[in-house]
Amino acid sequence: MNTSQGFGFPRPSTDPATVARTEELPAEPVTLADDAELDLSVDEAAARVEQTLAALDAELVGLASVKRRVREIASLLQVDRARERFGLTSSRPTLHMSFTGGPGTGKTTVAMRMASILHALGYIRAPRVHVVTRDDLVGQFIGHTAPKTKEALARAAGGVLFIDEAYYLFRPENERDYGQEVIEILLTEMEDERGDLVVVFAGYPDRMARFFSANPGLSSRVPHHIEFKDYDHAELVQIADLMVAAENFRFDEEARGVFSEYLTRRMERPNFSNARSVRNAVERCRLRQARRLVGLNRPLRKEDLVTLTAEDVRGSSLFADDEGAAV
Incomplete structure (x- = not known):
């Protein structure tokens, strides 16, 4: 009777000094017999993937469709590894992605966790994400764009290149814009180096749709499109609770209740940025708490230091009209 086996693939080192060096290719694993059994549950890499997915669940509220898609990609890669052990060859999956959604919806966090998953499964050499914008890629003068783009690609090599607000690379109204040169370089690198680099394009959904429709060659190289929807009010309150607890406050x-009311009002105002706006609001509550505590002119207890009160929340300018009406 055959004994179930795990994968036993050597993992790339996470030590920065080792990652920086050119790594030797791991020895090819022995091909299993047709009647062998491969136990996915005992694979060390699979265990690391599950830990990463659990961390993603803990870090991000909601986003069920995003988490489901990440799990699907992880499952695909695990099955591909299993197929390789039985000598079943297939083309290497293309892993370039598009993350669409508003600000503060967790796109960068998911990219970081995705890098950990891809590294654990041997698809990239290091679990790193190099974040860039147009300014990091496009030069201001002739001859400046290619070196800037290639430098960014070199920094991301072996990991993930995350291009935020990617649609700013394409400016058809400006015939002299150098963003198109970046796109042409990316097209080449995404195809030639797809075994050593994953590119994630991120931005608002409507603008990203126009960006890809105007660049069909780029769109054809990005098979994974993941939408990050805005958080609803209940999810934002939950996010606030998690942020406050993480900083040892309550x-x-x-x-x-007052913070919940604050969020209702803030969501109606311009430039609301989901979890990012929640974090900013919590930080301002802490500032007002500190000012209040210093003004007490008495010894402070632990309870004083950890508690955010309604007064700390109502100090926001969003409640200023209420105070004026009450006078």
Whole structure:
């Protein structure tokens, strides 16, 4: 009877000094017999992937469709590894991605976790994400764009290149714009180096749709399109609770209700940025708490230091009209 086996693939080192050097290719694993059994559950890499997915669940509220898609990609790669052990050859999956959604919806966090998954499964050499924008890629003068783009690609080599607000690379209204040169370089690198680089394009959904429609060659090289929807009110309150607890604070009962009301008002204002706006609001609550505590002119207890009160929340300018009406 055959004994179930794990993968046993050597993993690339995560030590920065080792990653920086050119790594030797691991020895080819022995091809299994047709009647052998391969136990996915005992694979060390699969265990690391599950840990990463669990961390993603803990870090991000909601985003069920995003998490499901990440799990699907991870499962595909695990099955491809299993097929290789039985000598079943197939083309290497293309892993370039598009993340669309508003600000503060977790795109960068998911990219970082995706890098950990791809590294654990041997698809990239290091679990790193190099984040760039148009300014990091496009030069201001003739001859400057190619070196800037190639430098960014070199920094991302073996990992993930995350291009935020990628649609700014394409400016058809400006015939002298050098963004098209970046796209042409990316097209080449994404095809030639797809075994050593994953590119993630990110930005608002409508603009990204126009960006890809105007660059069909680029669109054809990006098979994974993941949408990050805005958080609803209940999810934002949950995010606030997690952020406050992570910093060893807590809302008292009244403060939590007032913060919920704050979010209702803030979501109606311009430039709302989901979890990013929540984090900024919590930081300002902490500032007002600190000012309040210093003004007490008395010894402070631990309870004082960890508690955010309704007064700390109501100090926001969003409640200023209420104070004026009450006068």
